[in-house]
Amino acid sequence: MVLSNAKLGTKLYSGFGVVLGLMVIVAAISITRLSAVNEEVEKIVKDANVKVSLANGMNDQINVIARAIRNVVLAEDNSMKNQEKQRMVEASIKFQEANDKMSKLVRTERGKELLANIRALQDTVKPITDKALALAIEDKDREATQVLMNELRIPQRKLLEAIDGLIQYQEEVTRKTAEQAAANYSSARILLIGISTLAILAGLAISFFLTRGVTRSLNKVIDGLSEGAEQVIAASGQISSSTQSLAEGSTEQAASIEETSSSLEEISSMTKQNAQYAGQADILMKEAGQVVGQANDSMKELTQSMDEITRASEDTSKIVKSIDEIAFQTNLLALNAAVEAARAGEAGAGFAVVADEVRNLAMRAADAAKNTANLIEMTVKKVKDGSGLVSKTNEAFVRMASTASNVAQLVAEIAAASKEQSQGIEQVNNAVAEMEKVVQQNAANAEENAAASEEMNAQAVQMQGFVEDLFAIVGSNGNGSNGNGKKGNGDREAWTKAPSAGVRTFTPAPSRTSTFHVARKGNGKNLVSSKRMEKRPDRLIPLDDMDEVSATF
Amino acid sequence: MEARIEGTVARNDGATDREGKYLSFSLSGEDYGFPILKVKEIIGMMPITSVPGAPEYVKGVVNLRGKVIPVVDLRLKFGIEGSAYTDRTCIIVVEIQRQNGQLLIGNVVDSVSEVLNIKGGDIEDAPSFGAKTDKDFILGMAKMGSGVKILLDIEKVLSTEEVMLLRDAA
Numbered sequence: 001m002v003l004s005n006a007k008l009g010t011k012l013y014s015g016f017g018v019v020l021g022l023m024v025i026v027a028a029i030s031i032t033r034l035s036a037v038n039e040e041v042e043k044i045v046k047d048a049n050v051k052v053s054l055a056n057g058m059n060d061q062i063n064v065i066a067r068a069i070r071n072v073v074l075a076e077d078n079s080m081k082n083q084e085k086q087r088m089v090e091a092s093i094k095f096q097e098a099n100d101k102m103s104k105l106v107r108t109e110r111g112k113e114l115l116a117n118i119r120a121l122q123d124t125v126k127p128i129t130d131k132a133l134a135l136a137i138e139d140k141d142r143e144a145t146q147v148l149m150n151e152l153r154i155p156q157r158k159l160l161e162a163i164d165g166l167i168q169y170q171e172e173v174t175r176k177t178a179e180q181a182a183a184n185y186s187s188a189r190i191l192l193i194g195i196s197t198l199a200i201l202a203g204l205a206i207s208f209f210l211t212r213g214v215t216r217s218l219n220k221v222i223d224g225l226s227e228g229a230e231q232v233i234a235a236s237g238q239i240s241s242s243t244q245s246l247a248e249g250s251t252e253q254a255a256s257i258e259e260t261s262s263s264l265e266e267i268s269s270m271t272k273q274n275a276q277y278a279g280q281a282d283i284l285m286k287e288a289g290q291v292v293g294q295a296n297d298s299m300k301e302l303t304q305s306m307d308e309i310t311r312a313s314e315d316t317s318k319i320v321k322s323i324d325e326i327a328f329q330t331n332l333l334a335l336n337a338a339v340e341a342a343r344a345g346e347a348g349a350g351f352a353v354v355a356d357e358v359r360n361l362a363m364r365a366a367d368a369a370k371n372t373a374n375l376i377e378m379t380v381k382k383v384k385d386g387s388g389l390v391s392k393t394n395e396a397f398v399r400m401a402s403t404a405s406n407v408a409q410l411v412a413e414i415a416a417a418s419k420e421q422s423q424g425i426e427q428v429n430n431a432v433a434e435m436e437k438v439v440q441q442n443a444a445n446a447e448e449n450a451a452a453s454e455e456m457n458a459q460a461v462q463m464q465g466f467v468e469d470l471f472a473i474v475g476s477n478g479n480g481s482n483g484n485g486k487k488g489n490g491d492r493e494a495w496t497k498a499p500s501a502g503v504r505t506f507t508p509a510p511s512r513t514s515t516f517h518v519a520r521k522g523n524g525k526n527l528v529s530s531k532r533m534e535k536r537p538d539r540l541i542p543l544d545d546m547d548e549v550s551a552t553f
Numbered sequence: 554m555e556a557r558i559e560g561t562v563a564r565n566d567g568a569t570d571r572e573g574k575y576l577s578f579s580l581s582g583e584d585y586g587f588p589i590l591k592v593k594e595i596i597g598m599m600p601i602t603s604v605p606g607a608p609e610y611v612k613g614v615v616n617l618r619g620k621v622i623p624v625v626d627l628r629l630k631f632g633i634e635g636s637a638y639t640d641r642t643c644i645i646v647v648e649i650q651r652q653n654g655q656l657l658i659g660n661v662v663d664s665v666s667e668v669l670n671i672k673g674g675d676i677e678d679a680p681s682f683g684a685k686t687d688k689d690f691i692l693g694m695a696k697m698g699s700g701v702k703i704l705l706d707i708e709k710v711l712s713t714e715e716v717m718l719l720r721d722a723a
Contacts, residue, residue, distance in 0.1 A: 321640075328640070332595045332596065332665070335667070336594055338589070339589055339593070339594070339595070342589040342668070343590060
């Protein structure tokens, strides 16, 4: 069709337009015919019937007049006569009125003729009536009656007949008009039936083609949407599974972060302990330094006293030396004396003895001095040893002091390192906290993802529902499209119940989709995808939900 | 040591005429002895004024109570290496006879020990080593305990020319 590529709206507009056009034609025809019939009816009502009624009115008035004149004649009472007269006058007026109206309304030649005839007859009747009336009023009843019977009766009867004739003529006219109207009606009916049929056929054709075209495109769209919905479901399934693994990974990560955190706690506490120990060591080192200082002072004092001892010893040794010298000199003197005594011979014998004794004394003094000198030497040696020990000790102290200072340095470095370690741990803690945040965010994101994928799935299912609706609307293959729709609803509900509270899984309702596809002359692709979906519930549904889900299958 | 009162009667024995009192001293660890009669005086070490042009073993002269006495270092005389003077170093002033009278000579020794009374039996002759001049001044060897003291003849320690020199120097 020319319009096959146009928009649906255009198609519908045009289709409806055609039908409407035909309807309009039908309406126009009906209206024209109806108006024609209406005209006829109007004619009948407004014209012919009016004329008939007018004519009847005229007839009535003439009858009234006739009765009235007879009553006048018959009446004996003047008041009654006057009443009747009045009535006659009124009737006459009315008759005239009707006549006038009639004369205005009558248009046909025959009508006019009849009316003229009536007028002529009335013209003849009226005077007679007047005459009778006058006679009656004058109480000349018999004359009046005479007039009535002889003069009036026949013309009056003619008049009435004329009026009847007019009436009949009008009725004839009416009848003819009615016939016309009936004829109009039948022709209109035939025409309308024909055109309506035509319109119906045209409408049917248009609707058929339109429907077919729309249905085809809708089917295409349905196919596409359905496939799309399936793929979205598949994708959301994948997203859900990957989200689950992400959530699992996040859980694991959180656990390992917990472990790391606790290890860090331990390390941190150990570091603190280390720092404490370092501090204590530092204090101890300081104490040791103090002790060393004290020892050094003591050593200095010791050295001083040893120096004093040495000086005293030196002094003593000086004295001893002088004693020794004295002894030596005495010895020499003694020797000299011995020499002189020897040279003096006998005379010096006693002197030799004295010299000997002196020498002995000198020797003793020398011995004593030597002993003392030895003692002093020993003392000095001891003092030297002591001094050596002191210097060794001093050295040791110095070494200790240097060691202590080294240790103090090391301890200070340890303390600094501990501080840095603490800082490092702090930083690592911060990093771990950040990581935890990230993990939490990941978990939250995973939840969001799961929710979004659920949402997506719901939307896809909804879309499938809409597609089903569309399908239902489009209809044609419908083995159980309604059934599908119902099943779909039920299954959709099943789906929303299935997922557990924790990691949000989703299971598409495979049965629904499979039947859905079967109903739509299932493509192999669709069946495969539904099979793929059928696997998922086994993987994702936690065991305790199995009953719930299987019940819906 | 006991004091013995003995006369200094000279015996004509080779050994007995050497018996008597000796002043023992030490030189470079060896003990020697001078006959006591030759010893004039023993003095402690005192400053020695060196004399230029004198032989090496002549240390110089000292002033002993107004007398100028030449001093000889026996170590150098004996060819023993000289050593530093200690506080025990003494000068033994000996008297030697010469034609023109007695001459006082100081001998620097390491230390002076004692006056010993040595018996003739304890004195042995010096063993001969070949060179006669060397042992002229050894009077003998005295056996003292564990060691041997060499008794010196002071007259022969210094030869005549040397004495002349010394005299000139003094």
